[in-house]
Amino acid sequence: MTEPSVSLEALRQRIDALDNDILRLISERAACAQQVAEIKAEHEPGGVFYRPEREAQVLRRVMELNRGPLDSEEMARLFREIMSACLALERPVKVAYLGPEGTFTQQASLKHFGESAISLPMAAIDEVFREVEAGAVNYGVVPVENSTEGVINHTLDSFMDSSLRICGEVVLRIHHHLLVGETTRRDKVSRIYSHPQSFAQCRKWLDAHFPHAERVPVSSNAEAARLVKTEWHSAAIAGDMAAKLYGLAKLAEKIEDRPDNSTRFLIIGNQDVPISGEDKTSLVVAMRNQPGALHDLLEPFHRHHIDMTRLETRPSRSGVWNYVFFIDFKGHREEPQVAAMLEEVKLRAAEVKVLGSYPVGVL
CATH class of the missing domain: 1.20.59.10 (Chorismate mutase)
Incomplete structure (x- = not known):
């Protein structure tokens, strides 16, 4: 030897x-x-x-x-x-996510909870909220913002009337592929299915490579993949999970316009999360309609050295031309410095609702 x-x-x-x-x-x-x-x-x-x-x-x-x-x-x-x-x-975790099967939201759910969790697809974001509120599942996973296309307003609006708290976050790198069935040839593709957000994230690539193909928006990328499975001369923009689920081939890989294209997802549940040591807090604030209102809102963050990571506005449901602010910042609501800042904001605002303090996404 x-x-x-x-x-x-x-x-x-x-x-x-x-x-x-x-x-x-x-x-x-x-x-x-x-x-x-x-x-x-x-x-x-x-x-x-x-x-x-x-x-x-x-x-x-x-x-x-x-x-x-x-x-x-x-x-x-x-x-x-x-x-x-x-x-x-101990006890299997039940998780509702924005479906159907094969979506990036399911991928985010698996990334956060692992393969042993019981994952249930829902047809809409508000259905995910309802399932968690009713206690049918322990947690929900919903998209909240994309690095290319910005916030998902439906998710923000769902927090307006919900008592649920944010328990975590997942950031997922989004890679889009052009998928086809086994009988489709590249030069014969005349129709492309995808979610409107994915079309927006791949606009330049599509304009350069398939400028004359019809772009058909559907409810999800997984639905696009399902349709292509049974059609000739059509393609779908979707990710790896959908390609594997429906047995589709990749005509082109990673066709997103920006290589750093990412989507952030929120984990929603019924309980508050204790301090983990590296946390983030989200809240929604309604300010009185008066001059300097935004300055009054932001000033305590600056004075207490709180790092704000996101500020979004949405129309208020309480009156025409009134707005509410969705804010993310680093820190946990139970930390003394953050608690002091929140007390000041509550004195200046018409209404403050803490959506949750939760660990910064690890994976």
Whole structure:
């Protein structure tokens, strides 16, 4: 036997031994999760099993301790799936998302909760809110803004009348592909299906490569992929999940106009989330209709050194030409500096509604 063969066989034996250790340790972790479930069931009947702040802390710690060769995000994704499977032993998490199957929102749901969560597609954003409010599911996942096309107003408007809180966020890199069925040729594509947002995010590419193809807007990219599955001479703009789900081929990959194209999704639920150590807070503020109102709103943020990350306006439902402000900023509402700032804003505003404090997205 040659020296390389001996070395290779030794490495394989080492890998087998490591696999045995990994298997044993994962099983021990799962057993601990079961014990946690028993303690919670005894001392906190009907209590919360999924803890967003705890998961965020664990994933951050994994990424900080990781020394490679796997990159930190890949390592965190592995631990996410381990935690998802262990949590399912305690109590499976039910999650509603903006469907149908194969959408980017489903991808965001899987990225945040892992494959062991029970995911249920909903036809509209307000249906996701209703399912969570009714207690039919534990959490919902909805899109809130895209780096190219801006905010999703339907999501912001849904918070106006809802008592739900934001429990987390997911930022997903969005890669669009031009998908076709197995019988479609590139030179025969005369119709392209997609969601209006995706058409907007791929406008320049489409103008350059398919300027004469009819662009047909549909309710979701997954629906576009489903239609193309049964049609000739048509294509769909959709992502990897839809391509795999409907068995479509990629005629062109990553056709989005901006390579940094990303969408932010919110996790909505019924409970407040404790401090995780790296948090964000969202609120909606209605100001009195008077000169200097916006300055009065922003001044406490500046004085208390609070980093505002987003400011959006939406028409108020209480009167013509009145507006409300949706604000995101760094920090948790229970932190003294943030609490002091919020008290000042409440004195200046007509109404303040804290939508939630939650961990900054880790993955």
